[in-house]
Amino acid sequence: MTDKYAQLVNQGLGKNVAKKLGLPQPAVLRRYEPGQPLVTGPVVVLGETAAADKLAAELLSWDLDVRRHAVPREKLGAIILVLDEVAHPRDLEKPVLAAAGSLRDLGPCARVVTVSRPSGETDTPAAAAARQGVDGFLRSLAKELRAGATGNGILLDGGVEAASPSVLAALRFFLSGRSAYVDGQFLTVSSAAGSLPDDVERPLAGKVAVVTGAARGIGAQIARTLHRDGATLVLVDLPAAGDHLAAVANAVKGTALQLDITREDAGQRILEHAVQRHGRLDIMVHNAGITRDKLLANMDHGRWSSVININISAQLRINEALLASEHFGPAPRIVSVASTSGIAGNRGQTNYAASKGGVMGMVRATSSLVAAAGGTINAVAPGFIETEMTERIPFALREVARRANSLQQGGKPADVAETIAFLASDAAGGINGEVLRVCGQNMVGA
Amino acid sequence: MTDKYAQLVNQGLGKNVAKKLGLPQPAVLRRYEPGQPLVTGPVVVLGETAAADKLAAELLSWDLDVRRHAVPREKLGAIILVLDEVAHPRDLEKPVLAAAGSLRDLGPCARVVTVSRPSGETDTPAAAAARQGVDGFLRSLAKELRAGATGNGILLDGGVEAASPSVLAALRFFLSGRSAYVDGQFLTVSSAAGSLPDDVERPLAGKVAVVTGAARGIGAQIARTLHRDGATLVLVDLPAAGDHLAAVANAVKGTALQLDITREDAGQRILEHAVQRHGRLDIMVHNAGITRDKLLANMDHGRWSSVININISAQLRINEALLASEHFGPAPRIVSVASTSGIAGNRGQTNYAASKGGVMGMVRATSSLVAAAGGTINAVAPGFIETEMTERIPFALREVARRANSLQQGGKPADVAETIAFLASDAAGGINGEVLRVCGQNMVGA
Numbered sequence: 001m002t003d004k005y006a007q008l009v010n011q012g013l014g015k016n017v018a019k020k021l022g023l024p025q026p027a028v029l030r031r032y033e034p035g036q037p038l039v040t041g042p043v044v045v046l047g048e049t050a051a052a053d054k055l056a057a058e059l060l061s062w063d064l065d066v067r068r069h070a071v072p073r074e075k076l077g078a079i080i081l082v083l084d085e086v087a088h089p090r091d092l093e094k095p096v097l098a099a100a101g102s103l104r105d106l107g108p109c110a111r112v113v114t115v116s117r118p119s120g121e122t123d124t125p126a127a128a129a130a131r132q133g134v135d136g137f138l139r140s141l142a143k144e145l146r147a148g149a150t151g152n153g154i155l156l157d158g159g160v161e162a163a164s165p166s167v168l169a170a171l172r173f174f175l176s177g178r179s180a181y182v183d184g185q186f187l188t189v190s191s192a193a194g195s196l197p198d199d200v201e202r203p204l205a206g207k208v209a210v211v212t213g214a215a216r217g218i219g220a221q222i223a224r225t226l227h228r229d230g231a232t233l234v235l236v237d238l239p240a241a242g243d244h245l246a247a248v249a250n251a252v253k254g255t256a257l258q259l260d261i262t263r264e265d266a267g268q269r270i271l272e273h274a275v276q277r278h279g280r281l282d283i284m285v286h287n288a289g290i291t292r293d294k295l296l297a298n299m300d301h302g303r304w305s306s307v308i309n310i311n312i313s314a315q316l317r318i319n320e321a322l323l324a325s326e327h328f329g330p331a332p333r334i335v336s337v338a339s340t341s342g343i344a345g346n347r348g349q350t351n352y353a354a355s356k357g358g359v360m361g362m363v364r365a366t367s368s369l370v371a372a373a374g375g376t377i378n379a380v381a382p383g384f385i386e387t388e389m390t391e392r393i394p395f396a397l398r399e400v401a402r403r404a405n406s407l408q409q410g411g412k413p414a415d416v417a418e419t420i421a422f423l424a425s426d427a428a429g430g431i432n433g434e435v436l437r438v439c440g441q442n443m444v445g446a
Numbered sequence: 447m448t449d450k451y452a453q454l455v456n457q458g459l460g461k462n463v464a465k466k467l468g469l470p471q472p473a474v475l476r477r478y479e480p481g482q483p484l485v486t487g488p489v490v491v492l493g494e495t496a497a498a499d500k501l502a503a504e505l506l507s508w509d510l511d512v513r514r515h516a517v518p519r520e521k522l523g524a525i526i527l528v529l530d531e532v533a534h535p536r537d538l539e540k541p542v543l544a545a546a547g548s549l550r551d552l553g554p555c556a557r558v559v560t561v562s563r564p565s566g567e568t569d570t571p572a573a574a575a576a577r578q579g580v581d582g583f584l585r586s587l588a589k590e591l592r593a594g595a596t597g598n599g600i601l602l603d604g605g606v607e608a609a610s611p612s613v614l615a616a617l618r619f620f621l622s623g624r625s626a627y628v629d630g631q632f633l634t635v636s637s638a639a640g641s642l643p644d645d646v647e648r649p650l651a652g653k654v655a656v657v658t659g660a661a662r663g664i665g666a667q668i669a670r671t672l673h674r675d676g677a678t679l680v681l682v683d684l685p686a687a688g689d690h691l692a693a694v695a696n697a698v699k700g701t702a703l704q705l706d707i708t709r710e711d712a713g714q715r716i717l718e719h720a721v722q723r724h725g726r727l728d729i730m731v732h733n734a735g736i737t738r739d740k741l742l743a744n745m746d747h748g749r750w751s752s753v754i755n756i757n758i759s760a761q762l763r764i765n766e767a768l769l770a771s772e773h774f775g776p777a778p779r780i781v782s783v784a785s786t787s788g789i790a791g792n793r794g795q796t797n798y799a800a801s802k803g804g805v806m807g808m809v810r811a812t813s814s815l816v817a818a819a820g821g822t823i824n825a826v827a828p829g830f831i832e833t834e835m836t837e838r839i840p841f842a843l844r845e846v847a848r849r850a851n852s853l854q855q856g857g858k859p860a861d862v863a864e865t866i867a868f869l870a871s872d873a874a875g876g877i878n879g880e881v882l883r884v885c886g887q888n889m890v891g892a
Contacts, residue, residue, distance in 0.1 A: 089758045089804045093750050096742075096796070103743040119807035121814060121879065126762050132807025133758070136799030139791025144741050184791065295590050296542075297549040304539050312535045312579070316572050342578075345585025345630065350542070353582030358535045361565035361578025368567060404889075433567065443850075443889045 003386060003402065006409050026409035027148035030109035032177035032418060034201050034228065038062065039077030039175050041107050044070045046098045047082030051115065051162035055082060058168060070102040078111040078175055079103075084156055086116065086130040096137065109148035113174045114138050115162060118155040118188060135186065142184035142441050143406050150174075150183040150407075157190040165194035166430030172200070173422045181415035183406050184441030187434060194429025203425040205230035208278045210270055212261055213288030215241035217387045218337070220248045221413035222285055222420055227252035229421050231283065234274050236261065261288055261314040267321020275327050282329070283424045284322055286315045286336040289355075291389070293348040304351045311355035316362060319377075323369055332375030333424045336363055337416070340383045340439050356381075360435050367433030376432040378423045383439025386410040405440035449832060449848065452855050472855035473594035476555035478623035478864060480647050480674065484508065485523030485621050487553050490516045492544045493528030497561065497608035501528060504614060516548040524557040524621055525549075530602055532562065532576040542583065555594035559620045560584050561608060564601040564634060581632065588630035588887050589852050596620075596629040596853075603636040611640035612876030618646070619868045627861035629852050630887030633880060639822075640875025649871040651676030654724045656716055658707055659734030661687035663833045664783070666694045667859035668731055668866055673698035675867050677729065680720050682707065707734055707760040713767020721773050728775070729870045730768055732761045732782040735801075737835070739794040750797045757801035762808060765823075769815055778821030779870045782809055783862070786829045786885050802827075806881050813879030822878040824869045829885025832856040851886035 006026045008014040019025065030040070042065035045056040052068075059066045059080075070076070081099050086092055099112070106112075119131035134153065142151035152174045154167060161167070166189045173179050174187075197203040209226045213219040214235035223233050233254030237245045242258055249256040257273045259266060274281035289311045292303035315336060322328040341349050342356025363379045370377045384390060384401045390410065393401065402410045419438050422428055452472045454460040465471065476486070488511035491502040498514075505512045505526075516522070527545050532538055545558070552558075565577035580599065588597035598620045600613060607613070612635045619625050620633075643649040655672050659665040660681035669679050679700030683691045688704055695702040703719045705712060720727035735757045738749035761782060768774045787795050788802025809825045816823045830836060830847045836856065839847065848856045865884050868874055 089754050089762075089801065090751075092800060093747070093754065096800075097745065097747065097750060100742045100745045119811065121810055123807075123811045125765065125808045125812045125815070128807035128811030129758050129762060129804035130807075132810075133754075133800040133804035135807075136788040136791055136801070136803025137796050140787070140793065140796040140799040141742055141791070143791055143793040144743070144796070296546045296587055297590070299543065299546045301539070301543065304543060305536075308535050308539065308579075312575050316535075316575060319571065341586070342582040345582055345587070345589055347586065347589040350583050350586040350590070353586040354538060354542075354579040355535065355582070357582025358575035358579035361569075361574035361576075361581075362571045364567055364578075365565065365569045365574030366571045369571070 003409055005399065024403055024408040026407060027108065029148045029180040029407065030177045031180045031414060036177060038172065039064065039111065040109060041065070041075050041077035042067055043078045043080060044076055044102055045080045045082065046095050049082055049085045051084045052082035054163045055080060055115065055171070058163060070105065074105060075107040076102060076105045076110055077107060078113065079106070081112065081114045083114055083116040083134050084162065086134070088126040089130050089133050091130055092133055092137065106145070106149050111149065111175050112141060112145065112151040113171060114153040116153060116155060118157055139184045148407065150179065152179065152182060152184070153186040155186050155188040157188050160189050160192060160430065164189060164192040164430055165196050165427050168196065169194065169422070169425065169427035170431070178418040178422060181407065181411035181440050182419060182436065182438050185437050187431065187436055189430045190432060191430040195426050197425065197427060202230035203427060204421065207231045207282040208234065208274055208280050209283035209285060209424065210234040210236060210274060210281065211285045211287055212236040214248055215244035217389065218385065218413040218416050219287040222287055222417040223248055223252050223254065225414060225417035225421050226283070226424065227254065232278050234270070234278065236270065236288070261318065262309050264317070266314060267318040270318065271321065271325050271327055281327055282331070283333045284318070285420055285424070286318070286334070289337060291349065291352050293352065295348055296350045299351065307351040307355050311352070312358035312362065315359065319366060323373060329373055329375060331426060331429060332370060332373055334370060334375070334377040335420045335423045336379040338379040338381040338435060340381050340437060340442050343381060363435065364433045371432055376429060378431060378433065379435045380416055380419045380423070381435050381437045381439065382411065382416045383437065383442035384410040385416060386412055405442040407440035409440065411438060411440060449855055451845065470849055470854040472853060473554065475594045475626040475853065476623045477626045477860060482623060484618065485510065485557065486555060487511070487521050487523035488513055489524045489526060490522055490548055491526045491528065492541050495528055495531045497530045498528035500609045501526060501561065501617070504609060516551065520551060521553040522548060522551045522556055523553060524559065525552070527558065527560045529560055529562040529580055530608065532580070534572040535576050535579050537576055538579055538583065552591070552595050557595065557621050558587060558591065558597040559617060560599040562599060562601060564603055585630045594853065596625065598625065598628060598630070599632040601632050601634040603634050606635050606638060606876065610635060610638040610876055611642050611873050614642065615640065615868070615871065615873035616877070624864040624868060627853065627857035627886050628865060628882065628884050631883050633877065633882055635876045636878060637876040641872050643871065643873060648676035649873060650867065653677045653728040654680065654720055654726050655729035655731060655870065656680040656682060656720060656727065657731045657733055658682045660694055661690035663835065664831065664859040664862050665733040668733055668863040669694055669698050669700065671860060671863035671867050672729070672870065673700065678724050680716070680724065682716065682734070707764065708755050710763070712760060713764040716764065717767065717771050717773055727773055728777070729779045730764070731866055731870070732764070732780070735783060737795065737798050739798065741794055742796045745796065753797040753801050757798070758804035758808065761805065765812060769819060775819055775821060777872060777875060778816060778819055780812070780816060780821070780823040781866045781869045782825040784825040784827040784881060786827050786883060786888050789827060809881065810879045817878055822875060824877060824879065825881045826862055826865045826869070827881050827883045827885065828857065828862045829883065829888035830856045831862060832858055851888040853886035855886065857884060857886060
């Protein structure tokens with residue numbers, strides 16, 4: 001679970017040697033801790049639209065140092081590039097070149113965030129070209145940024161305005177250390193729903209959250225992060241993992257539920273436990289998942305069906321039970337863990353990629369059902385995350401997989417957990433049916 | 447333009463050495479030539495739906511050797527996996543494991559093609575999961591296939607039936623050597639429009655096609671391929687490329703039009719030339735494009751604006767002129783050349799990726815306008831293609847770029863040209879607003 005190479009090339013002699021040899025020097029990412037400033041320096045808001053004015057005013061109200069024009073040679077914490085009114089590809093040049101002029105002033109782990117609108121079939125061809133141009137631009141720029149800086153985009157869908165709660169929440173997420181390993185990605189805000197928290201450091205206060213596969217690894221970290229953000233936790237895992245599960249439950253002052261999630265009545269049992277022990281259920285995190293890798297030529301019934309049953313069929317059945325219940329909500333949140341393997345496929349993982357592709361299809365198709373209940377469903381798609389599981393990958397293969405992303409390193413379970421905590425919050429109520437990759441802009445071949 | 451490494455490891459001593467050392471051994475791909483058999487052996491059609499029956503009957507009528515169940519140890523030309531009725535992830539297992547049992551029997555440059563339906567917001571969650579599961583499955587499988595075999599999928603959108611002209615045309619394309627470098631991709635057929643050609647070897651007979659940037663490289667090859675398929679060609683390029691342009695025009699018995707496509711009246715001039723010299727205009731291929739690579743921190747007005755003007759703004763203006771004309775059609779086709787850089791971004795190419803992202807946004811938004819005129823607009827997105835341009839990339843970087851795809855080699859201009867010829871044909875009338883990657887399943891990080 002430690003990236004010894006990254007440690008080596010970031011200190012003392014190793015740092016000098018790596019630099020001289022031109023070896024990758026993955027930056028130490030700035031990760032969120034309570035009390036940490038949102039950004040590391042002044043924020044420049046570029047763009048001459050009403051949305052840019054609104055966002056700049058909002059950032060001022062967050063006590064940030066806000067500039068509408070860059071001051072030469074001042075170390076910046078972030079550049080926000082507001083492109084919501086581009087109607088023709090030629091409109092991109094002015095704001096883009098303004099941003100270009102400030103790139104060298106970005107400090108370590110700085111942020112570039114674009115705010116624009118998604119291109120669609122009903123746009124004029126010129127507007128669609130300009131909007132989709134932002135996509136190619138931002139993904140290229142994210143590959144150029146160095147020293148732990150990232151680039152991500154917020155897409156205002158339909159009539160959503162820049163000052164909508166989920167736009168502000170997404171902006172805060174992308175600026176903060178919570179999004180350390182999210183890079184080169186776009187997140188669509190499709191409604192003005194959602195409400196900002198009273199306490200930004202405890203956005204999940206008063207919520208009851210269930211996490212499956214919580215005994216270890218990413219699941220255990222999700223529990224810790226949701227607890228830190230104020231939630232009361234129900235930790236679910238197999239009876240065989242009982243000791244680990246109890247330890248996690250103790251650490252986060254939650255309750256443990258030993259349960260095989262593939263049982264017919266798993267959803268009912270989760271509901272019963274949450275309501276009986278904690279009086280409610282607000283957040284369902286589908287984290288439990290397994291791999292049974294094998295080339296398809298050698299695939300068998302056991303490997304295929306166990307992966308499909310646990311990784312997707314169980315989620316479908318549990319969601320159905322939750323959505324039929326009056327105890328789920330009033331603003332329910334479902335967050336599923338997908339995978340970049342489900343987006344791009346992966347050699348040896350036809351079963352796993354089918355199940356994780358399935359999760360993403362399920363999330364999109366379930367979004368209108370959850371919206372009808374006043375809630376949202378979204379997925380995160382982790383790339384290479386440093387866990388006990390990836391620790392077992394042979395060294396050379398692991399090294400390649402670790403570095404094949406714009407941040408030249410694997411992510412941490414906390415990076416996945418932070419993204420889930422964000423999507424589970426009330427403030428993310430305008431984000432529904434989306435998949436957000438947590439992968440350092442992994443070169444996965446989608 | 448030659449891949450000397452691939453030549454070396456595919457013959458004599460080099461072949462043995464590469465095998466012993468475990469070096470990549472990119473296969474020699476089977477590329478289309480007139481008169482060539484469609485596939486290299488029997489075709490197994492798996493799946494127990496009405497669509498599977500229809501497709502099997504259709505393939506029989508093409509004089510192929512068709513099996514509904516694999517015969518052990520018979521070398522196969524293709525497996526067609528019909529999954530159009532999967533309604534739950536559990537439905538995938540039976541056909542998938544049937545395919546698994548035949549994978550070892552696939553001959554060199556064999557094909558796997560899935561036929562399924564796209565997942566959407568209005569599906570049941572279980573159906574959406576099953577459908578999106580096909581996506582993760584197929585992309586994984588494509589990464590497992592070896593010896594030049596590829597895997598691609600056809601998506602039947604809305605009410606489109608398996609026997610629709612464009613489904614059959616897409617199936618023929620994916621089975622044939624025309625799609626040699628298309629791998630891990632899905633193509634959506636969204637309407638029953640389109641008509642199959644009288645002569646499958648001259649599907650563009652009687653058509654007049656314009657190709658921009660036709661003096662060299664991919665553009666010249668597009669001209670040759672469209673000519674081979676029966677089209678009459680108008681070749682467009684800058685006056686400075688006049689000699690090369692004239693040579694290509696002579697070779698394909700077409701006419702040359704020296705024109706700067708960024709002129710205000712470029713569309714009118716193209717129309718005038720085509721109508722005056724050839725009496726009509728059916729097919730517009732937007733191939734002309736430039737790169738002016740530079741990190742964004744060093745980007746300037748000249749580099750940014752020239753790329754945007756030539757690569758996207760010119761296409762917008764020309765399309766507007768064509769769609770306003772009564773001489774474009776009656777079943778007009780527009781095909782644009784995009785790029786995997788526009789999908790995933792590329793370091794040093796913020797301008798190019800913005801322009802190529804723009805092309806894809808434009809194509810989607812123009813599709814309803816072209817449909818109203820009885821036609822289609824689509825894009826191809828090439829990955830690493832062996833041209834004079836890529837020949838100038840430094841050796842080590844070029845080697846990495848060449849191998850970072852499932853076929854472990856760069857594509858050829860002919861691969862891009864074949865895909866354009868297919869999308870330009872009458873048979874592809876049910877395919878509109880799509881982007882098809884020609885990239886060997888390039889690891890681009892989208």
